[in-house]
Amino acid sequence: MAFGNRRDLGLLVLRTGTGAVLAAHGAQKLFGWFGGHGLGGTAKAMEAMGFTPGKLSAIAAGLGEAGGGALLVLGLATPVAGASAAGAMAGAAAVHAPAGFFAQSGGLEYPAFLGFVAAGIGLAGAGRYSLDHATGRVLDQPWTVALAFVGGAAAAAAVLSRRARHLASQPAPEE
Numbered sequence: 001m002a003f004g005n006r007r008d009l010g011l012l013v014l015r016t017g018t019g020a021v022l023a024a025h026g027a028q029k030l031f032g033w034f035g036g037h038g039l040g041g042t043a044k045a046m047e048a049m050g051f052t053p054g055k056l057s058a059i060a061a062g063l064g065e066a067g068g069g070a071l072l073v074l075g076l077a078t079p080v081a082g083a084s085a086a087g088a089m090a091g092a093a094a095v096h097a098p099a100g101f102f103a104q105s106g107g108l109e110y111p112a113f114l115g116f117v118a119a120g121i122g123l124a125g126a127g128r129y130s131l132d133h134a135t136g137r138v139l140d141q142p143w144t145v146a147l148a149f150v151g152g153a154a155a156a157a158a159v160l161s162r163r164a165r166h167l168a169s170q171p172a173p174e175e
Contacts, residue, residue: 075130082122
């Protein structure tokens with residue numbers, strides 16, 4: 001097997017696995033599938049974490065995960081998909097950051113990993129086995145990649161700033 005084919009096959013495996021996990025995670029938020037809380041429960045949780053309005057925040061997180069994940073699986077609009085999923089995972093990592101790094105303590109390890117993989121795929125491109133390749137990579141031009149990631153970075157910065165303001169407004173825990 002030629003190197004190009006191995007690389008393309010590797011990108012297909014990464015896209016499919018990561019995209020499926022992200023899509024399922026977003027479906028929990030949006031539809032309550034796979035044991036999730038659905039839009040109503042997710043909106044209440046978002047409000048409690050300081051993401052207001054809760055319903056809009058839940059929709060944005062759910063679409064970033066489910067939509068970005070589905071597009072990654074298909075290899076369609078890959079820069080946009082990667083940036084969208086990475087931005088959603090930046091928000092999730094911010095929520096988990098106070099618990100530390102490792103997932104077993106509720107930390108940011110898992111959402112950060114998903115976000116980095118999504119961003120990497122968005123930057124690397126979908127590879128030969130994708131709808132981007134089949135359609136001539138219309139959305140895979142350097143300016144669209146840059147635009148997608150600037151937008152994703154701006155969204156992540158806004159989420160992180162909002163989270164920091166919420167945490168700063170909370171009363172200090174009593175010792």
